[in-house]
Amino acid sequence: MPKLAKVFKLNIKTLEREFYNEKNAESIYKEPNPTELLKLAEEKAKYFKIKKAKQGNLNF
DSSP: OHHHHHHTTOOHHHHHHHHHHHHHHHHHTTSSOHHHHHHHHHHHHHHHHHHHHHOOOOOO
């Protein structure tokens, strides 16, 4: 992806965000309630972020 961003003179972060948005949209657009799926995915992402932040390192 970095090469693609360089060729088209795009910001790599923007390109990555667009790529993942496209993949998500393709996977849910045929579902009966895609908006609900997006809300659930957002909640799950927040949960993972909080869970990761709370985990500490174990020192043995």
